[in-house]
Amino acid sequence: MKAFLRRTTTLLCAAAVMASSAALSVFATESTNDTAASDYTLTIPASFDIKNSGWNEIGEIKAGGTLEEGKKLVVTATSENDWALKSGENEVSYEMMNYEDDSAPATSWEFTILPASQSIGINVEDYKGMPAGNYSDTVTFNASIKDNGIPAETVTINNAPTEALFVNSTGTLTATVSPDNATDKTVVWSSSDPDYVSINAETGEYTVMGKKGYGSATITATATNGTEDTSDDVTATCTITGKVTYTSLSAGTVLHVGDTFYAGKVYFDTKPAVSFNDSNGVITLVEDNGCYKFKRGSNGTMPNVTAYKIKDNTDGVYIVSGSGTSTSDKLTLAVHTK
Incomplete structure (x- = not known):
């Protein structure tokens, strides 16, 4: 099954499954835009058989063509039944993965150099004892061309305090993200203990707090690279410590x-x-x-x-x-x- 891509193409994978002693068969159908014709192509297996519970290798996602400089091909997969093959109220859960020994599902892929390929398969839960029937799901593969950002590699906190600060002291931390041409240089700030030191997540403005006494908090500056995926986060930390004018009071103070x-x-x-x-x-x-x-x-x-x-x-x-x-x-x- 082959689709020619310009911006976004949808590939539908319809699964017909017999949860019995018979083999589980899955067939793929295709939906494309009539005007979809460009240098980018995406190929997924036309059909595959689920032979058993556990790991079933499907084949490869293959991407061909030529990417413009600074572009990447992004492919995402979504399941109509939330990654379950359903027959009425009965369902058999499964996960799409790249390799049998992977510890997490794979539902998105990025290709920055073409041609390229990525193996895929599904890990099916044990369906022994399930009622017989046609178990089906629809998996949609969406492909789009996006900007290939330059990731942040390091974060440096520029003005971390070098000594303890009195409770109620305020200031603003700044950070430098490298390289200079990183696509997203946004920094998010957080505190390990806001009761000691609170900080504005966006601006880096902090206040030394005295809610439960005085102490230290670890401040973290995180460059998220503009994504919710924490695996590509880059961080730097510093410690801000509070102090008080007096730890005891007596006549003459x-x-x-x-x-x-x-x-x-x-x-x-x-x-x-x-x-x-x-x-x-x-x-x-x-x-x-x-x-x-x-x-x-x-x-x-x-x-x-x-x-x-x-x-x-x-x-x-x-x-x-x-x-x-x-x-x-x-x-x-x-x-x-x-």
Whole structure:
């Protein structure tokens, strides 16, 4: 069976199967465009027999003709019954594969140099005991000429931080994809732990988070080569680590706006009384409605403490006394002047 291709040609493979002691026979029919005539040809076997469960070699997909520079011939196969031979409600599943020992089905092929060929076969599930009948499926082979892209070979992250960054720090990572003439140089960003470092998948903008404390996350830059097939992905990684201003608090400590702490269970002598623990994440001193307040990293909420007013000559709060380790020894605060 032979079809002449210009852009897209459909080949229909109709399977008539007797799931009994008789041989399973599959016949192929062809549907082509009357105007399909060009330098490209595609040939698949006219017919083949399924002789047994398991591996059955069909033959070869053969592509002939001449490809223009920068072009490739792409052939895809689809099954009307989702890769099953059906008779009424009964079905026999099968997979199309290139070789008997392949670990995955093959339903698409690319030819960048012509002439070329690719062997194919099907792996049929054990149909012993299935009711007799005509089991059929239709497999459609579509062929089209597409641009043959130049794949990305390497990705390099240009500006990975070389030291730990304070929680709430932000930045934008950039990456270089090589070679320079790669067809698709799009980079997708991801984080191994967004609770420590979140990153925008498209822009590379990141924020050092304090949702569950502070720590490290692996950032991955992936060049996908414009496909959903991960086998041709190219990646590069870096590590971004968070840190806090204070890991403990004591009398004399000054907290300026933007300073952070992660100090375990801490009690403050405020009105209303406030305490924080590790489950609140990293705590940040912020300005809110004319007051200095503490903001939880876990959920962004702030205790409604309004006693510490912002003035032109103030820049935060400081700890006057106390250890903060218990309700009987709370940390006492006051507004810090410049």
